[in-house]
Amino acid sequence: MSTISEVAKRAGVSAATVSRVLNGKRHVADSTRSRVLLAAEELGYTPSRAAQTLARGRATTVGVLAHMASSPSVAERLGGLSARLAPSGNDLVLFDVESASRRRAVLRELADPERVGVVVLISIRPTPEEIAIFQEVGVPIVVVDARVPDLDCTYVDNMEGGRLAARALLASGHREIAFIGDIEDNEFDFTASRDRRVAFEDVLGTASLQLDSEYVQLVPHGRSPARRAAQRLFALDAPPTAIFAASDVQASGVLEAAQDRGLEIPRDLSVIGFDDIQSSRGMGLTTIRQPLEESGAYGAKLALEAIEHQPMGLAIELPLSLVSRRSTGPPPT
Amino acid sequence: MSTISEVAKRAGVSAATVSRVLNGKRHVADSTRSRVLLAAEELGYTPSRAAQTLARGRATTVGVLAHMASSPSVAERLGGLSARLAPSGNDLVLFDVESASRRRAVLRELADPERVGVVVLISIRPTPEEIAIFQEVGVPIVVVDARVPDLDCTYVDNMEGGRLAARALLASGHREIAFIGDIEDNEFDFTASRDRRVAFEDVLGTASLQLDSEYVQLVPHGRSPARRAAQRLFALDAPPTAIFAASDVQASGVLEAAQDRGLEIPRDLSVIGFDDIQSSRGMGLTTIRQPLEESGAYGAKLALEAIEHQPMGLAIELPLSLVSRRSTGPPPT
DNA sequence: TTGAAAGCGGTACCAG
């Protein structure tokens, strides 16, 4: 590991000049520039990030905050983020927070330009106070998968997604339709599931259908709780002929429960999910697709731009679409 | 953001003493210690990582190198890693490398104690030269999912996994058995798929079965290539009655292809995978389970220990087990 | 256009 002064010596200049050249500042003679570049090349010089960070007071890392980063949808977003970030030379520091208190603690810690150059929140909505703090210390925030006023973000129209799902089921002839989604008093105050449900119910209402309360199962996120919720639905006197799950992971739990009960899909039950994670194809799951990887890539793009220039308050809406596979069909007659 | 000298001033001591207290060094009077701690507490002091790194010449971050970090098996390992690492205060810096050249470049870059305190390789095997370099610069390497001599690592017995799969299929009565796995001239020189196949064929040989070359499909990793490979298998004059896929992701491609062709699982075709990723339950996939999340957690543990003490050259073997679900059954009669 | 020097915020060695 060579240092800047070694490069300087070799090029016959001062460290200050090397710094200028390497940071692309003006006011350097071309001849000097090329000599420095050559010396740096020959020494295989790489600047010390720690020293740069300390001297500049600003880190070249992007902090990524996520909840359940290993769950497929988040992982796919992360993949897009990472790929787009890699060429930039910024380090991607991952914080996978499991609780609301951790989330707060980490976010507080990251409000420091010497710690991270920018922070990307995945499916996490910052509070106005948090936004104010970051604004104050000068660390840009970008949000992936949530629309937050004044912040760079990517999002989808969850209500539209709920409508797409409802129309698809209605079009197939279903009338007994249930919903499985996230509990809404969750500590992350994340409204995607609720938005999808509300719009979903809305469209059902248009068809003079009404979601009976026992047809609405709000459970913790994850496959198993959704599976149990589906089991409860199956045990009803009048079980539904179709289930809309607020995420593909939950839909996979429904599929599992259906299998346990010997229900044939889609003959006995139609299932529609949300996200279109990679495994949904293998599962044959009909779903409302959102561009997961792309959302991460946009997040990275916004993050890099926020560092270079200023945050622009850009809100990027990503498209939703219905992907029909074999988990949906007409209701049993 | 307060600095160490502010804490020092408030406690009426020197910065050196604050440093000692905060780093838990001995030779500090109890009264002094508590005064410093109080001052730090009151100021909400957090040491600057950049400054610490620079002064110590050693970073408090763990660099994680992975290929296809968004694929379910890797993402689950990452989840375990992250969870176990979080309380340690080490930053997790993720490098998701897509090519062999990137892999080399990143690894070279990480061979620097000021860059990362330790590096964790997920399903990536370092070359002897690379190991030597890291050894020399004093950055410990730990490997998750590969057995590497002299290195701390976690691994599974892939051959045993291949045997488990073969025996399961044989026990069900299958005789026409095909294999779908990774191409073996892949740029990451990763042998898991090959090991599984070799042992698999071995057991078949015991039953005087022999994998015809057209029954062995080696394709790039991912769902789609596996799907196409399965389609080729189905198009054979004598299509197999069972397929062993070297990973669950590939198995999901097989399931998809079977569906496309109108094959009923497991009546017309049995499928067995490897990994037991989360979505395998929903897919009803029989598989050879390996503890993915746990492997990541162990990786983190080994990494932390390698920083604290020295790398111990610990090789942790994780257990494999057959998980029977609905994708396997007797062959069609 | 270039260099000298003063930090950035800690750590660690050496005296006392």
Added chain:
DNA sequence: CTGGTACCGCTTTCAA
């Protein structure tokens, strides 16, 4: 047990 001080490697005025 504690303080002074010399760096760690780079950036950034300020002068020349």
